[in-house]
Amino acid sequence: MTDPTPANAARRPPRKPTAFRLDDERVRFDADDLGEPLSDEARIVPARESTDEAPPPAPEPGRGIRFGRWLAAGLGGLMLLAAGLAVDGFVRDLFARTDWLGWTGLALAGLALAGLLGLAAREAAGLARLRRIDHLRAALAAAAEADDAKAARAALADLLVLYGERAETAHGRAALAAHLREVIDGRDLVVLAERELLAPLDVTARRLVADSAKRVSLVTAVSPRALIDLIVVLAENLRLIRRLSALYGGRPGTLGFLRLARHVAAHLAVTGGMAAGDSLVSQVLGHGLAARLSARLGEGVVNGLLTARIGIAAADVCRPAPYIGGRGPRIADFMTDLVKTLPDEGKETGRR
Structure with missing residues (x-):
């Protein structure tokens, strides 16, 4: 297009639209220093890249100093020092009385120390297993979402190692290992693992939840x-x-179990609203039916439903893979079993 100066625009009338070829001599580029453009020439001005820089990302808020952890570490260290000094003083007193009492006290202190180290090792192993399961679940979910076969195979290899010593998973492990190289889609690999390896465990988990809810x-x-x-x-x-x-x-220890219980509570808080639409009708109908029979039976059904919901959340948190190929258990799945557990005496009372 023509790029006349304001003075030339005042002296020269506007030019009619004209077609030019790029190899035409009358076509000039903005970078060419060819003087003022003529009336029968065209000037091509290449687009210039914007010099505006993207704004820097907002800095993430810092966590700050965790004084609570400092306090816990300091108090814990002081308690350990106090316990150590108390045991040391006690053993010295035993040696002051007689040698055999001192050696007996020293042996018992060593036994207690060995037990403490064993408990610490078991707790650390339990926490490591829980972290491993959390990592597996996240890796399999990401592989299924991205349909990444390579990532799915890597996560499933770790899953096979996790259940390598479980006799009830031997058939599923063999079937999964046989088809692991034949399936090329990451999502299908995760679905295959659910069907072959985790399906028997899911059946047992539903039975455990149903039995606890009925009790x-x-x-x-x-x-x-x-x-x-x-x-x-x-x-x-x-x-x-x-x-x-x-x-x-x-297989969590004490600390691992506390961590797991916290995760279950967080899962309940997140999924409670979403699960309400799935089970609200069943809960209301079941509670109303039981309440007509007996007020105590109504409370029993409600408590059973609460246990079933906690069991469902616990299964979601403990399961090393998300539900991809099928849906997980729902409250409605346990409603019939709960009604069957109602005592016959209460039913007869409700009929009368």
Whole structure:
């Protein structure tokens, strides 16, 4: 296009549109220093790259100094020092009395130290297993979402190692290993692992959740005290979380179990709203039916549903792979079993 100066534009009338070839002598480029353009010439001005720089990313907020961890580390260290000094003083007193008492006390102190180190090693191993399962679940979810066969094979190889010593997974491990190189899609590999390796464990997990929900429903329906209901529900839910973790390969220690329970509570907080639409009708109908039979039976059904929901959340957290090929258990899946556990005496009372 023509790029006349303001003075030339005032003296020369506008030019009519004209077609030019790029190899025409009358075509000039802006970079060429050819003087003022003529009336029968065209000037091509190449687009210049923008010099505007992208704004720098906003800095991430710093976590700051964690004074709480400092406090916990300091108090823990002081307690260990106090315990060590107390044991040292006690053993010295035993030696002051007689040698055999001193050696006995020293042997017992060594035994206690060995036990403490063993507990620490077991807790560390339990935490490592939980982190490994979390990593596996995230890796398989990412591989299925991106359909990355290479990443899926790497994660599934780790999954096979995780269940390498489990006799009930021998058939699934053999089937998965046989088809691992034949499937080329990452998502299909994850689905294959779900069907061949995790499906038997999922069946056992549903049975564990159903059994715990039925026990809670039955015990709280016939127990005379609310305190007993609370103790039974708490103990059964904690036992269910630990059993599900052991089923899927977690086997947490005390610290690992506390971490796992926190993850289950966080999972319940995140998925509670989404799960409400799936099970609200079943809960309301089931509670209404049981309430017509007996108020205690209604409380038993509600407590059983609560245990089932916690079990579902625990299975999602403990399972080393997300649900890709199928859906996980729902509250409605356990409703029929809970109603079947209602005592016949309560049903007869409701009929009368």
